Amino acid sequence: MYRDLSQLIYDxxxxxxxxxxxxxxxxxxxETLRDGLQSASVRHPSLEEKAQIIRxxxxxxxxxVNLGMAFxxxxxxxxxVGLAK
Numbered sequence: 107m108y109r110d111l112s113q114l115i116y117d118x119x120x121x122x123x124x125x126x127x128x129x130x131x132x133x134x135x136x137e138t139l140r141d142g143l144q145s146a147s148v149r150h151p152s153l154e155e156k157a158q159i160i161r162x163x164x165x166x167x168x169x170x171v172n173l174g175m176a177f178x179x180x181x182x183x184x185x186x187v188g189l190a191k
Contacts, residue, residue, distance in 0.1 A: 133169040139189075140172040150181075153188050160189065 139156055151159070160171055176186040 134167070135170040135172065136163050136168045137172040138163075139174045153185055156185060156189055 138159065163171055173186045173189045174182050176183045
């Protein structure tokens with residue numbers, strides 16, 4: 107049995123050649139508009155609703171947003187282009 111979890115879990119976010127600089131180095135990437143919309147049973151929000159979600163993410167301090175899978179369909183492509191503009 108492992109007593110040291112570092113032997114079981116590799117943190118891909120840590121550069122082993124550097125030491126952590128502190129909590130101010132944290133950045134957040136939200137993939138709600140990508141991963142959250144992959145289920146066939148999910149209701150897809152309108153372009154304006156997606157834009158509102160992004161505005162709320164900005165207020166929360168989210169650094170980056172994955173706008174979606176533009177290659178998945180024409181509708182997704184149009185939404186991603188619209189959100190990027």
